[in-house]
Structure formats: C-alpha cells, structure tokens
C-alpha cells in the first residue's frame with residue numbers, strides 16, 4: 001500500500017474529491033494546513049485576499065491506496081488540483097506497512 005499526500009489549494013477540494021470518487025477511492029482524509037514552497041515570501045491570493053506571509057492556507061488530502069493504483073491516483077490528483085499558478089501544491093507518496101479496518105479487523109489492502 002501507499003499513502004498519497006497532497007497539499008493543495010483549498011478551492012480545488014471539490015474538484016479533487018469528485019475526481020477521486022470517479023477513480024473509485026473508498027476513503028480519504030482532509031485536514032487544514034498551511035505552508036510554503038519555493039515561492040516563499042511571494043504573494044498568493046486566497047479567497048480574494050492577498051497573502052504576503054510565508055504560511056499560506058492549504059488543505060492536506062491523504063488517501064491510502066494499493067500499490068498498483070498509486071501512480072494513476074497521483075495523476076488524478078495533480079490534474080484536478082492544477083491551476084497553473086504559483087502555489088498549486090505538492091503531491092507525494094510513502095510506503096505503508098499495514099492498515100486496519102477497525103470495525104472488522106481486516107488488515108492490509110482488504111482494510112482500504
């Protein structure tokens with residue numbers, strides 16, 4: 001399994017959720033985040049307001065997937081998140097040893 005993490009612009013959330021549902025993911029986690037990338041110190045527009053601070057509001061989306069789905073899922077997220085402007089975000093993946101579905105006790109890919 002892989003954990004795909006995307007830190008992206010908040011206003012892309014609906015589009016990303018729809019794309020992930022169409023892809024067939026069974027679950028995801030969304031948390032509010034803030035951060036900066038290479039453009040540190042540059043302004044970004046968030047909900048009409050310009051931010052010159054270096055910590056810009058983002059959302060972090062996390063999805064556990066089977067190894068065989070990881071590359072395709074990353075492409076889906078990147079496509080749905082992209083505006084072509086500074087601060088579009090970053091997507092990365094990590095290997096995951098195990099996952100447990102608490103209600104049933106299923107482990108590994110069956111737990112996803």
Ligand SMILES: Nc1ncnc2c1ncn2[C@@H]1O[C@H](COP(=O)(O)OP(=O)(O)OP(=O)(O)O)[C@@H](O)[C@H]1O
Nearest residue numbers: 007034035036037038039058085086087088089090
């Ligand atoms: N090296 C990093 N490590 C951890 N988180 C990062 C890193 N780079 C970016 N992030 C996170 O991703 C968010 C979005 O990154 P951002 O789009 O600003 O990166 P970028 O690579 O500089 O892209 P761009 O050049 O398009 O602005 C940041 O706000 C931060 O939370």
